[in-house]
Amino acid sequence: MKDDSATPTATPPLLAIEDLAVTFETDAGDIPAVDGVTFALAAGEVFCLVGESGSGKSATAHAVSRLIPSPPGKITDGRILLDGTDLLRVSENELRELRGNRIGMVFQEPMTSLNPVFRVGEQIAEPLVRHRGYSRKDALRKATELLHEVGIPAPQDRVRDFPHQMSGGMRQRVMIAMAIACEPSLVIADEPTTALDVTIQKQVLNLLHDLTKRKNIGLLLITHDLGIVLDMADQVGVMYCGKIVEQAPGPALFAAPSHPYIRRTQMAGVLVHGLTVFIHGFAAVCRA
Numbered sequence: 220m221k222d223d224s225a226t227p228t229a230t231p232p233l234l235a236i237e238d239l240a241v242t243f244e245t246d247a248g249d250i251p252a253v254d255g256v257t258f259a260l261a262a263g264e265v266f267c268l269v270g271e272s273g274s275g276k277s278a279t280a281h282a283v284s285r286l287i288p289s290p291p292g293k294i295t296d297g298r299i300l301l302d303g304t305d306l307l308r309v310s311e312n313e314l315r316e317l318r319g320n321r322i323g324m325v326f327q328e329p330m331t332s333l334n335p336v337f338r339v340g341e342q343i344a345e346p347l348v349r350h351r352g353y354s355r356k357d358a359l360r361k362a363t364e365l366l367h368e369v370g371i372p373a374p375q376d377r378v379r380d381f382p383h384q385m386s387g388g389m390r391q392r393v394m395i396a397m398a399i400a401c402e403p404s405l406v407i408a409d410e411p412t413t414a415l416d417v418t419i420q421k422q423v424l425n426l427l428h429d430l431t432k433r434k435n436i437g438l439l440l441i442t443h444d445l446g447i448v449l450d451m452a453d454q455v456g457v458m459y460c461g462k463i464v465e466q467a468p469g470p471a472l473f474a475a476p477s478h479p480y481i482r483r484t485q486m487a488g489v490l491v492h493g494l495t496v497f498i499h500g501f502a503a504v505c506r507a
């Protein structure tokens with residue numbers, strides 16, 4: 220007889236999305252923005268969602284944090300299990316507790332997410348006071364530590380800055396500090412570096428990757444940049460017209476992409492690289 224006690228039980232994923240469907244009501248009719256999306260993300264893993272504009276990446280991410288604007292949006296089907304709890308079935312109160320506490324979020328443009336009239340330290344401290352019972356003084360001390368952790372120099376001074384006193388890259392680091400303040404198990408980052416210049420993009424992404432691995436966070440990362448995907452993704456899901464049309468570990472997807480989106484974008488990358496090499500070469504010849 221089989222000894223059940225000896226059978227290893229598979230660890231359930233941190234996040235499991237099953238048959239998710241999101242619709243937007245418009246004058247032109249209902250748009251099925253997300254149409255039967257299923258994937259899972261383990262703790263300490265980076266899952267990259269890629270795909271053309273309008274393919275449903277942000278709608279998927281917003282559904283996980285239940286931030287779909289309603290109306291016009293509506294989650295019409297599916298389950299979103301975070302550590303086994305279906306986020307689509309929890310009350311608004313439980314949801315507020317989960318957001319910022321178990322789920323951290325980093326969006327594209329920090330200026331729209333940060334409050335311009337509060338110092339960054341106050342904004343990082345706020346979830347610690349609300350969710351973790353810190354005193355204001357301890358929360359501000361922790362905010363300074365977090366600024367240090369996300370690589371902001373002289374954090375004891377910068378903690379008193381207003382958002383407009385910081386560069387775009389620093390503001391995005393502040394957003395990351397806020398997202399990880401309460402030690403969430405899941406971080407959702409929707410094109411977190413699109414508004415930044417290339418070198419800063421790389422630094423911010425390295426930071427996110429490093430935090431994911433060091434703190435065993437599950438990171439759902441949405442990006443258009445296949446270079447990022449190749450560097451960071453444990454798993455990649457390619458979205459097209461609201462569906463995941465291809466899913467694979469990062470390197471496998473690039474070795475043999477079946478979906479035209481990846482092939483086209485790879486080709487565009489090769490062309491841009493070729494053109495850059497040519498322009499540099501041409502400039503060197505002209506200088507000589």
Ligand SMILES: Nc1ncnc2c1ncn2[C@@H]1O[C@H](COP(=O)(O)OP(=O)(O)OP(=O)(O)O)[C@@H](O)[C@H]1O
Nearest residue numbers: 243245250252271272273274275276277278279291
């Ligand atoms: N508030 C809204 N009202 C109506 N339709 C919407 C709304 N938000 C999104 N949609 C539609 O839902 C679909 C998916 O949009 P979504 O923002 O998820 O795309 P995306 O993959 O994130 O695109 P991008 O790469 O441009 O950010 C699109 O057809 C979009 O037009």
Ligand SMILES: [Mg+2]
Nearest residue numbers: 276277278409
């Ligand atoms: Mg989007």
